[in-house]
Amino acid sequence: MPGYSAFTLVRNALSYHENWQRAWRSPEPRPEYDILVIGGGGHGLATAYYLAREHGINNVAVLEKGWIGGGNTGRNTTIVRSNYLWDESAAIYEHSLKLWEGLSQELNFNVMFSQRGVMNLAHNLHDWRELNRRVHAIRLNGIDSEILNARQVKEEAPILNVSRDSRYPIIGASMQRRGGTARHDAVAWGYARGADARGVDIIQNCEVTGFVIDNGKVAGVETTRGRIKAGRIGVVVAGHSSVLAEMAGFRMPVESNPLQALVSDPIKPVLDCVVMSSAVHVYVSQSDRGEFVIGAGSDAHVSYSQRGSFDIIEGIMGALCELVPMVSRMKLMRQWGGIVDVTPDRSPIIGKTPVEGLFINCAWGTGGFKSTPGSGHAFAATLAAGEPNDMAGPFTLDRFRTGFLIDEAGAAAVAH
Amino acid sequence: MFLIECPWCGPRSQTEFHCHGEAHIARPKYPDAVSDAEWADYVFNRSNTKGVIYERWVHNHGCRRWFNVARDTVSDRILAVYRVGGKRPEVTP
Amino acid sequence: MSQKFRLAEGGRIDRTRPVAFRFDGATLYGYAGDTLASALLANGVHLVGRSFKYHRPRGILSAGAEEPNALVQLREGARTEPNMRAPQVELFNGLVAESQNRWPSLRFDVWAVNGLFSRFLPAGFYYKTFMWPASRWMTYEKVIRNAAGLGKGPAEPDPDRYEHRNVWCDVLVAGGGPAGLMAALAAARSGARVIVADEQAEMGGSLLSDTTEIGGSPAADWVAAVFDELHATADVTVLPRTTVAGYYDHNYLTLLERVTDHLGAEPDGKTPRQRFWKVRAKQVVLATGAIERPLCFRDNDRPGVMLAGAVRNYVNRYAVLPGRRAVVFTNNDSAYGAAIDLARAGAAVKVVDLRREPAGDLIDAAESAGIEIMDGCAVTGVKGGKQVTGVTVRRLDEAGDEVAGGSRSMGCDLVAMSGGWNPTVHLFSQSRGKLRFDDGLAAFVPDRSFAAERSAGSCNGAMTLSACLKQGAEAGRSAASDAGFKAKAGSAAPKVDEPETGATRSVWVVPSGKPLGRGGKHFIDFQNDVTAADVHLAHREGYVSIEHLKRYTTTGMGTDQGKTSNVNALAIMAQLQGASVPEVGTTTFRPPYTPVGFGAIAGRNTAEFMDPARVTAMHDWHVEHGAVLEDVGQWKRPWYYPRDGELMRDAVNREVLAARNSVGVLDASTLGKIDIQGPDAARFLNMIYTNAWLKLPVGSCRYGLMLHEDGMVFDDGVTTRLGKNRFLMTTTTGGAANVLTWLEEWLQTEWPKMKVFCTSVTEQWATVAVCGPYARHVVGSLTEYDKLGPRDFEFMTMREMDVAGIPARVFRISFTGELAFEINVPRRYGAALWEAVWEAGQKYGITPYGTEAMHVLRAEKGFIIVGQDTDGTVTPMDLGMDWMVAKTKGDFIGRRSFAREDTARDDRKQLVGLFTEDPHQVLVEGAQLVEAVKPAPPMRMVGHVTSSYYSPNVGRSIALAMLIRGRARMGQTLFAPRLDGGAPLEVTVTDPMFYDRGGVRARG
Amino acid sequence: MVEKKKTGKAAPKPKKAKAGPAAKPETAAAAPPVAPAAKPTAAAPGVAAASPLDGRPGTGIDTAVMVEHPHAGKINLRGDPADQAFLDAVRDAAGAAPPTDANTVATAGRNEILWLGPDEWLVVTPEGEQGAMETALGAALAGQHVSVVDTTDARTTIRMHGAHARDVLVKGCPLDLHPRAFGPGQCAQTIIAKADVLIHQRDDAPTYDIYVLCSFARYLWDWLVDAAREFS
Ligand SMILES: Cc1cc2nc3c(=O)[nH]c(=O)nc-3n(C[C@H](O)[C@H](O)[C@H](O)COP(=O)(O)OP(=O)(O)OC[C@H]3O[C@@H](n4cnc5c(N)ncnc54)[C@H](O)[C@@H]3O)c2cc1C
């Protein structure tokens, strides 16, 4: 794979960029692979990449029904952080954050991971207590996190309104400085390029329409491009997890809800960190291009339409104008929706399914962009060994039977 | 922004309603008699259909009645609205 | 007032009203009726902005919403707005505009070096570089960020008002051109409720810049007549300056009306600046017209290169001559209109037509106007930097891929181009309509509708006026009829005479004789500086999906959302792939059509209207008496009542002591209260609560815990039996609404046969809780003291009696563990009762206490607060409340979940008390507990502090915690590490009840 | 924040409470529980009754006049409209049967019965008569499965009338209030801005009665006054 660098950029410029190679091939699917990964989002591509890179398994195909990165990976607000409450969550998200920190170099693809800091606002005593609980736990898990008072919040983000008589006054915040944002598309493309270079076939426009199951054991898939055989298959299809589960004959504790985001028109930089307020369900950052990237809360109904209700957007705007008064004259340039797969405890499911050889990695819900590297890493290990690794272990599907939930919902209303 | 026909009040804006998820999930009559897996199926598992879904909505800013809706989760078209206890209507998306 | 390029006559401007404005500091003049763009052109200003990436000089491309280039910073100070499209800014006196994205000035922009290095900055260059050393990325990023962005955000809060309006209608017509007006007219005549909205200042659409006649008189007369009739028709709303911004599910559309933006004067403080309409339409007619496509030729971005239709607009509507020597470059007939109008206005005009031997009425007309036509030719290059100074023209080969023959240079100051027309299908696509590629038009047109909607006019592919009028009339009629109205006769489209027009020749990239990317740029997306070479690069690198192309090159991702660029980009990609355009497909059209202000979407639901602040009947008293308020959900509750100069801690200690030693009074009105009645009420409570309710005597109260089906506690409260079949349930303040919903859910969906009715009475009652050793004295002095004796009025019972002359329900219940009476009176008497208690309590030193003191008092007793001491992971057993869980009554909600592995295990977190080693040290709520302190994290956590206070009654700090195997750890020492770097605090595990363990005081 | 108040876990084992005087088991399920024969609702003379909006400034314009009517009696009534006995009993007590057409109001003299839901109504009486009405309904409905609850104090009523009244309301109300869709004699539970309301259109002026929970009343009032500013 020809490397990317300032040097190769200049060299290619001299030949008018006519000699760049494809970032990934577009192969015809082979009849059989050792491992199939269904879903070409960030998680699926990362899984394939680590299978090849860490486990030397490269007879792998990623099957994507549309274009890679076109699911939630391509429509999220790109917040990356690891300040999770429960030990199990902290472990996998922090593992992921560590991978993020070297990802551009690892992939030789600049994913623009920008550690600009993530701030979670507290507006009342309840928020404050919860925030303290989190920060204490996070710190004891060896992860960076600090508490800011209102004055410090203002210093970090001068455009915020910290007036005491705001309807939702900002009384303080937690801040994870190692958190930040990354360029979502680049993550998919970078993993795709890396996996492809290690022999993985990335097959787009290839929708899985059914499973071939022999005696309770998976043997392959039916796709819009024909049958493909494999004895070990990982399903990484986010919002479509229930659809695939149904094809394989089992049910899941998952609902697919609309989650919306929007961007403003671009302006010169005024906001240097990520600001989140779970009380009003708003999170905002300013991208490198200058737009405000703003996320909202999810709808309560199931939908696969990649749209949500306008009143959610309308609702957050009042709050946003109150928290960040200068945005009132900024403009909504584009809005869109994704399909987030949510479990009752707001934690993901990674591991075995009732069908032997069939594994699943899903339910990252409203907050799985940040976990892309960690999830791929853990799932690759799980697929390679046929058993969940330590990181994935607690996130079994079976926990809903036993009750061993990892209840992030219990402590927070939103988790992005 | 859906326009939902409350079976009692007539068509109202989605803002007046709240969705409470899948309909027709019966609580096991004898919870002690079911296995952990069956109990989990009742408490947690949802069909989450891509296609026609039968779901419960409540007109919480209106008459406070719960009712069922058949909706295509791909087109978001509402195909039928019917009262609680009513039979699941046959609909085509 | 120079306006050198203003024509002597014509146009729809008001020459009697000159208007002064400033652009980049220079004062210029235009007329009322101008847009900023037309006024700039009238003054000969073509250089208006700088592009996003290369900072290329840019001018005015269009005359409408599609404008990618001429974006300005409008107004100053708190009212400044970035990225305003000059062609859509109406001119007003005193308007101030600045160019953007340049430093130090528009003409001399240092960042233009990016242009010099543009060769090193192709699409996606940043993915390939800035990676080493890793630590430098944040520095690189800063530079990138500063170079990007366009205008500047305002630094001050927005001083203007924004209103909303909800309306329902039978027919909404988007667009007020010939098709839209005709549709509105037809629908209006049927008696339907009609709204017609157009984003422009005047209705008429393209007719405002057209020279054709309708029914034998000027088109403008027809527009005026229709406008008058619509205005005079009942229930018809005509909305100029109103953009249909979003088309959402179930025919919900949002409209942005610019009410005062064009006035310039500061709004009067009551009139909204903008009004956001939220429309529910039974039927929609889309008549949004068409947007002209640029041609993709070398350096087609120079100021002075404009869309031909826009040129026509400036000439006819604004009486502005955008150039004196014009080259019209086209692949279709429509640009001949511009050529003819330019010539008529006095410009020297030449036409370069990509087609060989074009023929037809318009070509004949152009020729007879003396216009030279170079057929089969192309503009292959543009000269000039800050404005066009000339072009080179060459013949093309048969296929249009290569130049053939020598080049001819021509001086000019204007290039008017037309690459054909794209129907404005944005709203149609937003409504989920399916598109079809029309080969004749080389454009996407509406195919199958999804919503109750139809398209008419040029947005539907009709490119002649007569077809637009006809489609409009038909669409209006059928929309009204589908909405249940009968069409009236006489709504047929008027007659027009039109020239016959010929076909279009698509040449997606106009060759220049050199390979793409060398010696000049073929722009596709002007705003984001995407060139044809970038599309080639994306293709080469495998970003072939149209969605990848968009994201890799950023085509169509600017403020114009690719209105002029998307079709060109995908057509080029199609060619590269050897595929047809429809095979490549389009990207997704998303709302809004043009950007909509956040303030307008928020409306007035910000500041104090962002969320209702709920207050009790006694609220004013609290405020008058200096209470500091706490937000509890939407409620404003007194947190504590500091006396002059008192610190919070002192105030709370004083309040806590008073409640135990004399008497305190609390406003407890916010608790949820639900009246539950019916023959099955007790049976129902038995299912809802963990404990048994059948045998509770009438008049008695009982504490209850509610679980979700997963077995976890989600609310609690005291419920009183008012009668055999009637109960009064109290809930937590925050849980009130959820609990009622929960009860109704079970009643209506699971047990519809149960005869139970629930009615919220939270707000019916004001609740005054009097607590402390003198509580009986105080309440007794307001009612019959004798009736309050411990025997006459037992703990955990309720009585109806008059208190202070007010009929009341008095409960002998206590959240503080102290002797207490909770007096409930109809809300209107709440304030009077409070005052009466206050008066009566004076001699006992009655002290109002707030939520903080209440928390301390209840924590002294180890009473939990759901949501503070519990989250969604706590069972009654975890709380040590096994006694609350009935073993024999049978099923209740959540019970089955206790039998699961996780809930049955013995190492769950349990509620305990904690003492710090130093009795004055108060733990932080949320602090985590460890068994052993390590020099550095990670450390295994075994629990966390849920509540923590200084308790003046216990004489030390106390805390509640959830701790793994907590009850087995009594007396154990644990540590609470601190965030501030101080030494971890040593704590001892204790019973979670710190005061009056026998519960004597409450019963007393 | 989930903030709560509770009592009574004092005893480790719930001991049987001894029945106090008022704890006598009820004999007839029908009798309005606890309530004596004629329910006293008014306080002794001299006790001040306050309304949530006392002294709040109005719109100051006559095209959208707002007046508070806080104390009209409001009885929440539940019952089965398919049961003729229920309809008859209510007619006996209140002068009119509860309307069975959704979103309509039945008027009988000075009483009004507003449809809230398929089995729920609000019986509105003149100020001070709610006690008598509660008692009368209770008596008439004895033996039926119904619920009669005095909620007079839970909500206040903002009466708004004038040529711009509708324009003010549609700023925050998602309902179709156009005269073709909503007219005199109709009522609806819906939303204005962020408050739940019950709207009753009284006449063509138009005049609206807007019922709102008292704790939201100031918010809603201020919001409406602010909304009316445009028409001043
Ligand atoms: C609006 C929004 C904001 C968000 N904000 C954040 C945030 O700030 N931070 C954060 O960490 N997370 C955020 N998330 C969540 C995050 O985007 C997701 O958790 C994450 O991207 C999931 O990645 P994935 O690879 O699992 O899924 P996806 O990217 O959705 O990939 C799944 C892929 O599977 C494919 N597929 C589906 N069915 C089939 C089939 N039958 N055959 C073949 N392929 C199939 C899909 O086409 C898709 O490409 C947000 C999500 C949304 C929608």
Ligand SMILES: NC(=O)c1ccc[n+]([C@@H]2O[C@H](COP(=O)([O-])OP(=O)(O)OC[C@H]3O[C@@H](n4cnc5c(N)ncnc54)[C@H](O)[C@@H]3O)[C@@H](O)[C@H]2O)c1
């Ligand atoms: N010769 C050609 O090839 C050619 C090409 C295009 C158009 N035309 C002529 O132009 C006319 C087209 O008539 P028409 O009525 O279809 O279109 P139109 O362009 O006259 O009117 C459309 C109107 O809709 C408005 N609009 C667009 N989107 C909007 C939105 N989202 N919200 C509010 N307003 C919006 C526009 O500002 C415009 O005023 C005909 O006379 C036709 O002959 C000719």
Ligand SMILES: Cc1cc2nc3c(=O)[nH]c(=O)nc-3n(C[C@H](O)[C@H](O)[C@H](O)COP(=O)(O)O)c2cc1C
């Ligand atoms: C972080 C982020 C930033 C975005 N920035 C822009 C932008 O600047 N301009 C734009 O048009 N769209 C932007 N988008 C939105 C995409 O255009 C697109 O709407 C999104 O990827 C969803 O895809 P879809 O709309 O094609 O369904 C952005 C999306 C994300 C996730």
Ligand SMILES: [Zn+2]
């Ligand atoms: Zn209803």
